[in-house]
Amino acid sequence: MERVMKMRFKCCFIFLVTVCSGKLFAEDTSCDLPQIENGNLAQYYYSFKSYYFPMHKGKKLSYSCVVGYTTESGTQEGRITCTAKGWSPVPRCYRKCTKPLLENGSFYSTEMDFKIHEKLQYKCNPGYHTPSGATEDTVQCQPQGWSFQPSCTKKLGITCSTLSEVAHGSFYPVKKIYEEGDVVHFFCDKHYSLTGFDLIQCYNFGWYPDPPVCEDVKNKCPPPPLPHGHISTARRTYHNGDKIHVQCTLGRRGSEEMQCEGGKWTSPSVCIGTVDKQESEASPPLEADTEIRASQTHHNEDMKMQQDCASPPVIKNGGVLGPLLASYKNGSWVEYGCQHYHFLDGPSTVYCDHGNWTEQPTCLEPCILNVTDMDSNNLTLKWRREELIFLHGDLIEFECKEGYGFLQTAIPSPGRTQCDHGRLKYPKCVIQAAAEKCGSPPSIANGALTLPALPQYDTGSSVQYICSDYHFLQGSERIYCSEGQWTSPPVCIEPCTLSKTEMEKNNVLLQAFYADQVYFYHGDYVGFYCKQNHFGAESGTTLFQVQCNRGQLSYPRCVERGKQVWT
Known part of the structure; x- marks a missing residue:
């Protein structure tokens, strides 16, 4: 029995260890050889894959992106760590952003390639604007490409509707087409006055404010004088036929409603003040109160004289239009006007307020x-x-x-x-000096203009070049005409052509990443490795990165084991 128990315990122990070790092993070796598009690891990881992979958790790897690509942070090389969920961060290589095409504008940078997150600022030529309506903008190189396509479009002229003729008046300037920002000034004929604003302006949404109209001054009434009262719908000017309802503080003499007719108010309403009300309600005075009544009468006359106003003040370049009275009671009003071409600034109607005139307008000179x-x-x-x-x-x-x-x-x-x-x-x-024109732009080897050349170009004009297939454009793709001279055109550098003969001669093979690729851009790197049992004749290594330089590739030379020459 004891032997059976020991056997069972041993089996359970082995099972647990196997399960636990299996779990640990699964966690500890969860990362296989990463597949990196447009990037690679050191060659020995590929040559001895079974030795290095799968890798234990916590192990780190460095990888590099091929020429023309970068990591998301914009660097040529990246570093990843093996975790229980795989490689972190996921190794990726993004294509560098090539300077985009831009018509009717120019870039501030002369660089041709931009890393991820790098920014490129541009400006538009006069008369053109960016998609946001500004003259300048900035694009950013992102993993999926530029944040947006930079463009410069011609500003469309915003116009307003043609103004119709004004009855009994005119306006200036008179144009067939009004553009945004234009201001129009309205005038009325003699004996007519404007209802509305005399200046209107053209905005992107139309005219503002609405065009005014000219009305006969006889058909307009000034605000009614209402001491001890008010109206619910007070306005600066009232037109013929307008009615108002008067609300008095204490009492009223006359109709509650008044109407504007022929420039005057009909059925004028008078609001009774405190003194008037007391007088109207007072009983006949007694003889014994004669002295007191005489004193009150004298006091009332003084109050009355204090409430009257002297003649309306004189203003420069203007005057009182009316009414001209011998005396002006409290609440009386007069209207001011300016001389021809002078601008009235302030209230046109001035009131007598307990012996003082309210603020007068000023007439501003033209x-x-x-x-x-x-x-x-x-x-x-x-x-x-x-x-x-x-x-x-x-x-x-x-x-x-x-x-x-x-x-x-x-x-x-x-x-x-x-x-x-x-x-x-x-x-x-x-x-201004006469701007010199430029002739046809210069031609370049292995490249051409994107549009047919013209015989002559104005100052500020530009043309764009493009290179033949696999040729590297060095310099600015766009040149400008300035004072009769073109700026320097770009150069199209020829690519490197892979030679099977040279590879065989030097005992090298092309890395799998570059398979089926024959042409390489100037500046690109090409990966080679030695044939089996061969090593570098000079370095003793088996992996090489050779850069294409103006159409030339310096092939590495590999020799059989034992025949290499060490330096």
Whole structure:
């Protein structure tokens, strides 16, 4: 019985050890030879695969990417670790990003290849913009390629609808097409006034604000004077037919509703103040109170005189349009206007408020263009007009005379200036030398233009080159015309052609990774190894990496074992 128990214990022990050791072995040898596309390990790992693999957990390997590829971090070599779940991180080699094509723009970098995560900044030629609408942008090299395709597209002119004629008025400038940023100024004929804003501007969504209309001044009423009361829908101007409802603080004389007719209010409503209410409700005074009543009457007259206003204040370059009265009671109003071409800034209607006039407007002076100043700055008006007078706030657009250009070209719309309190700053134009043109771009060996060549090109124009198959483009793929001269064109470097004869002569074989590849770019590395029982004649090694240099490959030489020459 004891012997049976010992046998069972021994079997269980062996079973547990086998299971445990098997589990440990499975965890400890979970990584096989990694397959790395566009990358490889040292050759001896492939030659002695059964010896090195599977590898134990915790072991580390270094791998390298072939020319033209990098790890995700942008380096040529990577390092991986064997874990229970396999190799970590997963070894991968990504294709380097080649400088993309770009029409109507240029790159800040002259490099041709970019590593993963590397950035490339570019700018667009004048009149063109990036996909985001800016003049410059940056793309980044990512494992799947560039973050987006850089492009420069021509700016589309944003226009606004044509303005229709204004009844009893006009506007300036009159154009067939209005572009974004254009400002239009509206005027009304005599005895007519604007309803709305006199300046509107063209935006990318249309005109703002809406164009105004010209109405007969007789058909407009000013805000009604309402001491001791108010209206629920107060406005600056009321039109013929408008009705208002008056709300008095204490009491009212007259109708609750008033209407604007022919520039005047009908059925005027008067709100009764505290003093008036007391007087209206007071009983007839007693004879004994004669002295007190006389004192109150005198006090009321003083109060009344204090509430009246003197004549309306005089303003420069403007005056009172009406009404002109001998005296102005508390709550009276007058309307101001400016001289022709002067801009009214502030409220046009001014009220008498307990003996004082409310704030008066100011009349801002216009700008009168000086032909002498325009000539000295080599300017002409962009839009033709009879009068050379602009109101305060008007935008004035100049352009340079023929053969001249704006001195400040870095700012947007250098020819635009604004009338400011009768003063304006003239932009300056300077003489420009005639820009020389370039002839046909130079031809290059083993390469050609992407588009047919023209006989002549303007300054700032560019052309793009492309190389023949397997030829390496060195330099900038795009050249520019500058003052009659082209910038330096690129060079197309020929590839290396693999020679079976040279390989046989030197007893070398091509690594499996490069199988079926005959042509190699300039700068690419080619992997060779010695035939069986052969070693490097000079180095004694069996694995070689040879770089293609301008179409030439220096083949390694291998000799049979015992015949190598050590150096």
